[in-house]
Amino acid sequence: MSTTVPAAAGEVREEVSRADGRPRDDRPRRMTDRARKERNLGWLLAGPAFFVMLAVTAYPIANAVWYSLFDFRLTDPDGRSFIGLGNYVTILTDGLFWRQFGVTAAITVVTVAVEFVLGFALALVMHRALYLRKSVRTAILVPYGIITVVSAYAWQYAFTPAYGFVNPLFGSDLNWFGDTLPSLFVICLSEIWKTTPFMSLLLLAGLAQIPSTYIEAAKVDGATAWQRFRKVIVPNMKGAIMVALLFRTLDAFRIFDNVFIMTQGANGTETLSFLAYRQTITRVMIGLGSGVSVILAIIVLLIAFLFIKGFKVNLAEQRGS
Amino acid sequence: MARRGAPGVATARRRRSSPARRRVALATALTLSGVVLAACGGGDTSGAPQLTWYLNNQAQQPLAEACNEQADGAYEIETSLLPNAAAGQREQLLRRLAAGDRTVDILSLDPPFMAEFANAEFLRPFTDEEREEFSEGVLDGPLEQAIYQDTMFSAPFYGNTQLLWYKKSVAEEAGLDPENEEVTWDQVIEAAEQTGTTVAVQGRRNESLMVWVNALVESAGGRILSEDSQGLPADEVDAVIDSEAGAEAARIMNTIATSSVAPPGLSTAGEEESRAAFQSENGGFMVNWPYVWKAFEAAEEAGVVPEGFRDDVAWTRYPQVIPGEASATPLGGIGLSVGAYSENPEAAVEAVRCLRSPESQKEYMLTAGDPGASEEIYDDPEIQEAFPMYEAIREGLTEAAPRPISAYYGDVTGAVQQGYHPPDELVPAVTPEFTAEFIEGVLSNDQML
Numbered sequence: 001m002s003t004t005v006p007a008a009a010g011e012v013r014e015e016v017s018r019a020d021g022r023p024r025d026d027r028p029r030r031m032t033d034r035a036r037k038e039r040n041l042g043w044l045l046a047g048p049a050f051f052v053m054l055a056v057t058a059y060p061i062a063n064a065v066w067y068s069l070f071d072f073r074l075t076d077p078d079g080r081s082f083i084g085l086g087n088y089v090t091i092l093t094d095g096l097f098w099r100q101f102g103v104t105a106a107i108t109v110v111t112v113a114v115e116f117v118l119g120f121a122l123a124l125v126m127h128r129a130l131y132l133r134k135s136v137r138t139a140i141l142v143p144y145g146i147i148t149v150v151s152a153y154a155w156q157y158a159f160t161p162a163y164g165f166v167n168p169l170f171g172s173d174l175n176w177f178g179d180t181l182p183s184l185f186v187i188c189l190s191e192i193w194k195t196t197p198f199m200s201l202l203l204l205a206g207l208a209q210i211p212s213t214y215i216e217a218a219k220v221d222g223a224t225a226w227q228r229f230r231k232v233i234v235p236n237m238k239g240a241i242m243v244a245l246l247f248r249t250l251d252a253f254r255i256f257d258n259v260f261i262m263t264q265g266a267n268g269t270e271t272l273s274f275l276a277y278r279q280t281i282t283r284v285m286i287g288l289g290s291g292v293s294v295i296l297a298i299i300v301l302l303i304a305f306l307f308i309k310g311f312k313v314n315l316a317e318q319r320g321s
Numbered sequence: 322m323a324r325r326g327a328p329g330v331a332t333a334r335r336r337r338s339s340p341a342r343r344r345v346a347l348a349t350a351l352t353l354s355g356v357v358l359a360a361c362g363g364g365d366t367s368g369a370p371q372l373t374w375y376l377n378n379q380a381q382q383p384l385a386e387a388c389n390e391q392a393d394g395a396y397e398i399e400t401s402l403l404p405n406a407a408a409g410q411r412e413q414l415l416r417r418l419a420a421g422d423r424t425v426d427i428l429s430l431d432p433p434f435m436a437e438f439a440n441a442e443f444l445r446p447f448t449d450e451e452r453e454e455f456s457e458g459v460l461d462g463p464l465e466q467a468i469y470q471d472t473m474f475s476a477p478f479y480g481n482t483q484l485l486w487y488k489k490s491v492a493e494e495a496g497l498d499p500e501n502e503e504v505t506w507d508q509v510i511e512a513a514e515q516t517g518t519t520v521a522v523q524g525r526r527n528e529s530l531m532v533w534v535n536a537l538v539e540s541a542g543g544r545i546l547s548e549d550s551q552g553l554p555a556d557e558v559d560a561v562i563d564s565e566a567g568a569e570a571a572r573i574m575n576t577i578a579t580s581s582v583a584p585p586g587l588s589t590a591g592e593e594e595s596r597a598a599f600q601s602e603n604g605g606f607m608v609n610w611p612y613v614w615k616a617f618e619a620a621e622e623a624g625v626v627p628e629g630f631r632d633d634v635a636w637t638r639y640p641q642v643i644p645g646e647a648s649a650t651p652l653g654g655i656g657l658s659v660g661a662y663s664e665n666p667e668a669a670v671e672a673v674r675c676l677r678s679p680e681s682q683k684e685y686m687l688t689a690g691d692p693g694a695s696e697e698i699y700d701d702p703e704i705q706e707a708f709p710m711y712e713a714i715r716e717g718l719t720e721a722a723p724r725p726i727s728a729y730y731g732d733v734t735g736a737v738q739q740g741y742h743p744p745d746e747l748v749p750a751v752t753p754e755f756t757a758e759f760i761e762g763v764l765s766n767d768q769m770l
Contacts, residue, residue, distance in 0.1 A: 074415070075419070075437055075728070077441075090767060094768055161585045161586040162586060162597050173585055177589045178588045178589055264526060266589070267526075275769065278770055279770070281412055282408065282412065283732055283735070283770055284419070284731075285766075288766065288769065
């Protein structure tokens with residue numbers, strides 16, 4: 001993909017030597033002094049963070065995988081026994097897991113799709129705003145600054161039949177949290193309201209990267225606004241779109257707060273994170289809960305992999321390294 | 322460590338910084354090290370053993386202060402407030418104790434969770450003498466739920482029971498006389514139907530739903546777990562809710578939820594939503610804890626309900642399921658337990674003695690509205706005046722049916738809450754069987770919750 005980031009000096013030299021027509025593998029690749037120093041500096045700067053990350057993420061992950069092989073209840077430490085993949089069999093053969101997988105996937109698809117469309121529109125507004133640019137951006141970003149639990153409570157109160165304002169507003173007497181679909185509707189609404197700004201922020205970054213000359217050239221060529229959007233803007237911000245969709249999909253798939261506050265998982269609104277929470281924290285079944293968490297992590301990795309493959313965007317290449 | 326590190330920071334800065342900045346740096350370093358040291362220390366040097374009491378209600382705080390004064394240096398109770406909901410309280414205490422937290426000296430423990438804690442050896446059992454002392458004059462219900470496998474793990478502090486609250490005008494219109502004759506659920510439903518009023522119950526999927534299910538099943542002569550399940554390993558526990566009693570419970574719950582007597586939002590209604598439904602114009606009947614009496618008073622003062630609202634409100638014993646057979650009243654409350662990892666168990670027991678003394682119970686009942694566990698409280702004129710329903714409470718606490726006393730109560734209640742929810746979808750022929758299988762499936766780790 002075409003980018004405007006200048007290549008590093010070492011690379012320029014490599015390009016030049018290849019341009020000579022000599023096969024690249026002919027001579028032993030020696031690292032220049034500068035490259036070596038850069039590498040060392042890189043390690044010096046990022047190394048401590050890397051080891052901290054290992055300690056705070058790799059260790060707990062390995063620990064969770066290990067625990068998931070045990071039948072282990074926190075209130076019965078003596079009864080702990082190794083059962084191999086038994087927990088995974090329990091989880092994957094339990095209809096509950098698949099039902100909650102379905103609920104989670106539905107929430108993810110609906111919220112990310114709506115957020116993407118709304119987010120794109122808001123990004124365009126923020127990008128094009130001529131007046132009050134800062135105020136517009138701030139106003140759009142406000143919901144993202146609110147803690148999820150707080151916004152969940154706010155939406156819950158708004159929709160509660162006894163004292164919420166939504167029912168009187170529409171003259172209805174629906175118990176929003178009494179059934180699956182209305183509950184999921186409110187959960188999705190709250191989720192969309194809260195995270196659309198994040199989506200639009202990421203997309204705005206992509207919009208800002210498109211050189212205005214591209215759009216001007218398209219205009220000169222007689223492209224309509226829709227054609228410019230489809231043929232110039234979207235293809236040139238593919239990377240940003242992927243990042244925005246990927247981040248939000250991963251977030252949405254791990255949804256917990258809204259469900260926890262609004263329904264406590266009642267009426268078939270439980271999600272996979274909630275399932276992991278219930279097994280690990282409520283039931284203190286550390287083994288089973290770790291199993292659910294591991295499966296959740298694998299699904300998340302899979303989503304990330306599919307996105308990166310599906311969009312055919314190499315983020316590393318984009319950086320010009 | 323902090324002390325050694327701090328001057329080092331200051332020295333390093335000396336080379337470059339101005340004297341003013343140096344002073345600021347030094348002051349900051351000293352302050353920080355002070356904070357760190359204070360945080361590490363925690364201990365008091367005055368000699369009085371420090372006890373931490375994990376409260377489930379902020380209103381218990383003054384009791385700690387009063388006991389500290391009485392103790393005169395024998396101990397010093399600090400308090401720490403637990404989350405609002407019963408499930409949240411259990412989670413925090415469980416995780417602290419599983420990690421061997423030595424600061425958990427005294428716990429305000431919801432009785433259904435006691436067996437689970439005791440079985441995991443998280444609680445210090447009370448000795449025989451202590452048991453005798455803490456059982457003296459305690460009403461049957463609170464006492465029963467303080468004992469696990471013939472050992473007392475929780476000293477009864479206060480008990481709680483639900484009553485049937487009704488509007489006199491509504492009962493009269495329906496020709497019901499709950500004051501003089503026991504009523505059944507069916508009669509209550511019929512009366513509400515006739516008068517176009519509601520029956521407020523707790524249909525939300527949390528512990529209050531379990532309270533309702535248990536009371537209905539027990540009142541119908543059934544049980545959720547078999548009597549001899551108490552000491553058995555998880556996969557051998559016998560769920561016996563698949564019975565006629567279980568079906569009766571499902572029938573009554575479903576009838577309320579699907580008829581005109583269901584208040585709006587029944588499947589998400591907790592205690593407060595029930596109270597709001599009862600307070601509204603078409604409220605007729607409600608089952609709820611006695612705290613509502615004080616709440617009605619507050620609502621009157623705030624103008625939420627018309628003045629004189631309480632004149633029309635009356636109460637009676639929890640409704641029967643089988644006509645003529647006494648109801649098993651719901652039972653709640655709090656027991657005081659001593660943590661197994663406490664560094665001062667003797668002082669903690671001493672503190673429990675003070676915190677649950679009849680004087681403390683009375684004080685707490687008057688301020689928080691939660692009924693004391695000791696019988697003598699109810700003979701006190703001050704209590705009788707503040708709680709005109711004191712006799713119904715005492716009766717409720719005596720004839721109560723505790724929720725299943727099981728080391729796996731958390732799983733049992735979770736399974737029942739899923740099986741018996743939402744109330745409008747219960748099927749008497751299916752729900753009990755499904756629930757029984759679900760309880761056993763979850764306990765034997767074949768199914769998830």
